[in-house]
């Protein structure tokens with residue numbers, strides 16, 4: 399058989415990346431990136447309407463541009479014929495949702511709604527639905543809803559229903575006009591196939607859905623707001639298909655727009671970070687994957703169905719069919735380094751970086767590497783965009799303790815990196831304490847490719863070996879692997895994600911191993927982190943919340 403190819407489309411926070419992969423070997427043949435023209439809308443809408451603090455929107459037209467620009471671009475770059483492309487899978491940030499009209503067009507495309515913020519895509523890091531999230535948690539607690547324990551006992555403002563409720567409460571006309579609310583991931587899959595389906599991955603992690611029990615009852619939704627009584631059968635309709643299944647086939651119209659063949663197999667969509675799991679080959683219990691980029695998501699495959707503190711989603715068929723997978727994470731990782739580099743680094747450092755031919759991250763990494771663990775005298779909290787793990791509290795903010803007149807920028811940069819490593823250690827401890835083994839750790843995403851110091855610090859702080867996926871486009875690769883499974887072995891793909899992982903996934907030979915002297919020092923520093931963590935995250939939580947309110 400001729401060589402066959404699959405396409406993975408990774409819709410990240412800032413851009414969409416398309417990857418063309420040879421199915422038999424997993425070889426990455428061509429890639430193309432389309433930056434979102436409108437980026438993240440966190441200050442104003444395209445027309446200038448101002449947005450409040452904690453808002454983060456996107457323009458759905460940018461996603462369609464990714465498909466129509468970057469899919470033909472990879473075929474052209476690789477000189478591959480559409481006849482040899484057998485499948486396509488997409489991954490997306492989540493919960494990234496949008497309201498749609500009866501034709502499944504985004505409401506913000508309509509003139510009538512183009513100046514209404516609630517008609518746009520609410521990006522995963524839109525945190526303005528915190529009051530609504532708290533309300534869902536409270537009602538679920540009072541009613542003793544069993545589903546709550548699968549989400550660590552707290553509903554996050556990042557998820558689908560708090561975002562929908564915010565629309566309903568603030569602009570009920572948009573809620574009324576919406577024929578459907580969908581995850582952007584499922585909307586695009588449905589746009590490609592013409593079918594209305596949702597993914598067990600997106601609904602399981604972000605919309606309270608469970609394979610055995612389905613969604614919570616309509617009584618629960620009514621107790622939150624009577625106007626939500628029929629939401630499941632109306633604006634949330636759509637069968638849930640399991641991850642690893644085929645969502646449908648590419649329509650003629652979309653085939654023309656993408657330069658692919660009508661009938662190409664389209665996979666059920668998956669959350670971006672989660673796609674890194676098969677791409678690292680981590681498809682068995684005990685294997686944990688950290689998808690490290692703007693944020694970090696920690697995914698652990700298990701066969702144990704039990705609640706774990708700080709886990710913000712435990713879903714059967716969530717990532718790997720047949721297994722339960724846990725997800726938890728840290729909201730700002732690369733984002734907190736970006737904050738420092740963009741907002742706080744002095745000009746002399748920027749100049750030094752320019753003269754050395756490095757970007758500011760690279761220069762600070764080089765300088766921070768000269769320090770021994772603890773030598774900065776700084777301890778930071780990794781809550782630059784709230785906490786999504788053990789505390790599940792988006793109203794917490796960051797902190798750095800230990801500044802003095804001699805503190806240098808590279809020390810702050812190192813302290814920020816260390817804070818994110820401590821946050822990860824706390825997550826691992828939470829799994830282990832809950833009785834779920836973490837046997838192997840894999841890293842995927844942009845950060846492992848860019849910052850060796852960061853990876854070594856993670857190995858030292860966690861005292862674990864870290865394996866790194868051998869792909870710079872792991873999420874897109876994972877999405878492509880699901881595309882290969884949707885196509886099936888007869889077409890030149892695979893019959894299961896396990897087969898696909900065996901042939902298409904790889905880790906680098908070089909791993910990051912803990913350095914014993916560093917491990918010892920970090921054990922002590924971690925105990926300081928825990929003190930500060932519990933002080934600001936629990937004891938003085940009200941103070942932190944008060945500070946956040948002042949900023950509004």
Ligand SMILES: Nc1ncnc2c1ncn2[C@@H]1O[C@H](COP(=O)(O)OP(=O)(O)O)[C@@H](O)[C@H]1O
Nearest residue numbers: 410411691692732733735736759843844848849
């Ligand atoms: N050398 C570096 N060291 C640490 N962080 C970096 C470096 N270069 C870029 N970053 C951070 O990486 C993040 C982007 O990660 P990436 O994986 O490319 O994107 P995404 O998570 O959106 O898919 C940004 O937040 C940026 O601040």
Ligand SMILES: O=C(CO)[C@H](O)[C@H](O)COP(=O)(O)O
Nearest residue numbers: 411491492522670691692693
């Ligand atoms: O919440 C998520 C997964 O559950 C987001 O999709 C994820 O955090 C976005 O991350 P990034 O921009 O780093 O890819």
